Amino acid sequence: MPLASVERSEWDGDHEFVIRPNCSLSWKGAKRYLALQTAVVLLAAAPMIWMGGWPVIPFAGAELLALTAAFYWVLLRAHRIEVVTIQGDRVWIRRGRRGPEEEVAYPRGWAQVVLHRAASGLDRSRLFLQAYGRPTEIGTALTSTEKEGFAEELARALGRGQRLNRTAG
Amino acid sequence: MSEAVGHEHHGPPSGLLRWVFTTNHKDIGTLYLVTSFLMFLIGGVMALLIRSELFQPGLQLVDPHFFNQMTTMHGLIMIFGAIMPAFVGLANWQVPLMVGAPDMALPRMNNLSFWILPFAFLLLVSTLFVSGGAPASGWTIYPPLVLQTGDAFPLLILSIHLMGLSSIMGAINIIATILNLRAPGMTLMKMPLFVWTWLITAFLLIAVMPVLAGAVTMLLTDKFFGTSFFNPAGGGDPVLYQHIFWFFGHPEVYIMILPAFGIISQILPTFSRKPLFGYTSMVYATASIAFLSFIVWAHHMFTVGMPLAGELFFMYATMLIAVPTGVKVFNWVATMWRGSLTFETPMLFAIAFVVLFTIGGFSGLMLAIVPADFQYHDTYFVVAHFHYVLVPGALFAIIGAVYYWLPKWTGHMYDEKLGQWHFWLSTIFVNVLFFPQHFVGLAGMPRRIPDYALQFTEWNQVSTVGAFGFGFSQLLFGYIVWKAIRGGQQAQDRVWEGADGLEWEVPSPAPYHTFETAPEVK
Numbered sequence: 001m002p003l004a005s006v007e008r009s010e011w012d013g014d015h016e017f018v019i020r021p022n023c024s025l026s027w028k029g030a031k032r033y034l035a036l037q038t039a040v041v042l043l044a045a046a047p048m049i050w051m052g053g054w055p056v057i058p059f060a061g062a063e064l065l066a067l068t069a070a071f072y073w074v075l076l077r078a079h080r081i082e083v084v085t086i087q088g089d090r091v092w093i094r095r096g097r098r099g100p101e102e103e104v105a106y107p108r109g110w111a112q113v114v115l116h117r118a119a120s121g122l123d124r125s126r127l128f129l130q131a132y133g134r135p136t137e138i139g140t141a142l143t144s145t146e147k148e149g150f151a152e153e154l155a156r157a158l159g160r161g162q163r164l165n166r167t168a169g
Numbered sequence: 170m171s172e173a174v175g176h177e178h179h180g181p182p183s184g185l186l187r188w189v190f191t192t193n194h195k196d197i198g199t200l201y202l203v204t205s206f207l208m209f210l211i212g213g214v215m216a217l218l219i220r221s222e223l224f225q226p227g228l229q230l231v232d233p234h235f236f237n238q239m240t241t242m243h244g245l246i247m248i249f250g251a252i253m254p255a256f257v258g259l260a261n262w263q264v265p266l267m268v269g270a271p272d273m274a275l276p277r278m279n280n281l282s283f284w285i286l287p288f289a290f291l292l293l294v295s296t297l298f299v300s301g302g303a304p305a306s307g308w309t310i311y312p313p314l315v316l317q318t319g320d321a322f323p324l325l326i327l328s329i330h331l332m333g334l335s336s337i338m339g340a341i342n343i344i345a346t347i348l349n350l351r352a353p354g355m356t357l358m359k360m361p362l363f364v365w366t367w368l369i370t371a372f373l374l375i376a377v378m379p380v381l382a383g384a385v386t387m388l389l390t391d392k393f394f395g396t397s398f399f400n401p402a403g404g405g406d407p408v409l410y411q412h413i414f415w416f417f418g419h420p421e422v423y424i425m426i427l428p429a430f431g432i433i434s435q436i437l438p439t440f441s442r443k444p445l446f447g448y449t450s451m452v453y454a455t456a457s458i459a460f461l462s463f464i465v466w467a468h469h470m471f472t473v474g475m476p477l478a479g480e481l482f483f484m485y486a487t488m489l490i491a492v493p494t495g496v497k498v499f500n501w502v503a504t505m506w507r508g509s510l511t512f513e514t515p516m517l518f519a520i521a522f523v524v525l526f527t528i529g530g531f532s533g534l535m536l537a538i539v540p541a542d543f544q545y546h547d548t549y550f551v552v553a554h555f556h557y558v559l560v561p562g563a564l565f566a567i568i569g570a571v572y573y574w575l576p577k578w579t580g581h582m583y584d585e586k587l588g589q590w591h592f593w594l595s596t597i598f599v600n601v602l603f604f605p606q607h608f609v610g611l612a613g614m615p616r617r618i619p620d621y622a623l624q625f626t627e628w629n630q631v632s633t634v635g636a637f638g639f640g641f642s643q644l645l646f647g648y649i650v651w652k653a654i655r656g657g658q659q660a661q662d663r664v665w666e667g668a669d670g671l672e673w674e675v676p677s678p679a680p681y682h683t684f685e686t687a688p689e690v691k
Contacts, residue, residue: 005687022687023349024349024355037376040376044380048413052405052406053383053384056380056382059379063378075349078349121681122183122187143686
């Protein structure tokens with residue numbers, strides 16, 4: 001689970017929280033690394049074909065596919081931004097990489113912040129925004145400590161006497 | 170509503186299942202290290218059997234075929250079962266802590282890459298109990314000899330594939346973690362040397378593992394599917410296997426030593442109370458060694474009958490490796506120079522590494538010289554050389570790393586007095602064990618034989634005494650680690666006065682989940 005940063009903005013009683021997972025590698029950097037690794041793997045495998053050891057090639061190909069898939073998955077997760085917007089009487093949770101790919105809305109008056117604390121030191125806390133018994137997990141990129149702070153902030157931002165509900169694992 | 174949410178949420182399993190399903194890098198690191206120690210003991214027992222048989226000329230304890238099985242299995246187990254998993258275990262524990270990441274980038278894959286290993290090792294060790302016995306062709310599994318293996322052959326190939334798969338997944342995870350999950354502010358050139366050396370090692374692993382997989386698959390198809398990759402009767406060439414194997418095998422040697430360089434580069438500055446001398450040159454030297462490792466493979470096979478130009482190329486390329494390695498040794502010595510040195514157990518192992526690994530490096534230089542190699546090839550001199558690189562080299566670095574980071578892992582200081590005993594016993598006996606092998610090798614004693622000519626007796630006896638002394642000293646190591654896990658003096662967060670790095674910013678023992686808030690990188 002990556003560390004994340006929470007950017008906050010507030011205007012006329014409305015709030016927006018943008019959660020960005022920490023990622024030290026850009027897509028461009030990943031492409032550069034994958035190109036270098038692919039070149040080296042293929043340079044290592046190419047003489048094998050010349051010498052008659054072609055069975056090296058399928059293994060090299062499978063490995064490069066696995067490497068690319070792993071990096072794609074990690075980067076996809078690390079570049080997925082989560083935006084919680086509290087505007088007027090609505091609360092929106094939007095997630096996506098380049099734009100909102102997933103959107104959930106709750107009425108502000110009914111929305112509750114629920115922090116489910118870790119059952120033991122081995123586990124992690126989970127944070128939910130819910131209304132009408134429909135919970136949506138938020139801040140999955142945050143660590144347990146970050147979730148504590150963010151949950152309180154979110155409850156305060158919802159306003160109207162909202163309290164943060166904490167449940168034990 | 171809160172309760173409904175609570176019902177959906179299950180904590181992680183406890184007890185034994187915690188270890189089966191864990192995705193936590195610290196748990197998985199511990200699993201790797203424990204497995205590695207167990208395999209080290211199994212491989213060590215095999216080594217003691219080999220040395221017992223060689224205590225005197227003639228056949229005493231085992232028949233020659235079983236002796237060959239022991240040399241083969243000892244090599245495979247120590248390389249794939251002890252040294253490599255130990256480094257991966259250290260990487261699992263330390264890389265996230267050192268780069269400021271809360272865990273590895275792909276935690277589930279991390280779990281899988283560990284749990285493949287016990288099955289691979291089980292398959293490998295089970296070959297001892299099948300018809301025809303374990304493989305007896307040496308760890309390099311050269312054809313046509315290896316094709317004479319009995320029922321163990323497919324088990325051997327499958328276990329190598331599984332070990333390779335595990336290594337590849339581990340390498341992908343380490344690279345993904347280092348590149349993606351560094352804490353804000355930790356640029357590549359601010360990374361600790363251990364992280365750098367592992368990044369380059371993982372790069373090498375990904376580059377060469379398909380070559381090993383291809384090589385052993387060709388052996389399999391030659392044996393069972395009628396192909397002739399290595400069979401001259403069908404138009405194949407057994408020397409092709411040697412080229413392919415060593416194209417994997419030589420980078421593999423560096424895979425086993427580069428993380429050791431990283432460990433030594435962490436320990437020496439701590440106990441010298443000085444920053445590492447020449448950090449940038451250390452990074453470039455590591456990268457240079459990695460590059461050169463791809464173009465020197467044929468120095469393992471000078472005697473197969475290569476063109477003179479080829480022999481000269483591989484000789485000079487091999488000798489070139491002494492340059493970046495020399496840079497490293499110089500930097501380590503310069504780090505200690507005028508430092509405020511103290512000699513705790515990790516420092517002792519690190520200093521012994523610098524001295525004894527250099528001996529292994531020098532004998533490697535001797536072997537790089539083609540006309541000399543024609544004399545030394547397949548003698549005990551080669552055995553002495555690579556054991557100096559791997560035992561007081563890689564293994565001492567691993568032991569030093571365990572002493573160095575153990576207080577951070579357990580929250581307890583190890584018993585320093587016992588640690589010093591362990592160091593002196595190990596260092597004395599490792600030299601008693603391996604140094605005489607230079608003499609018998611130079612005098613012409615071939616490797617991989619259960620019997621030998623009378624004139625080699627005395628040095629073989631000395632070597633066997635050293636083997637038992639070294640082997641039993643490692644039981645003391647197991648006890649020291651066990652004792653520290655059970656209790657002892659409480660370790661501080663910054664365990665060592667001169668220690669520097671993010672791992673020393675977290676409490677001791679390191680909490681199950683570390684870096685709950687982003688660490689500050691200086």
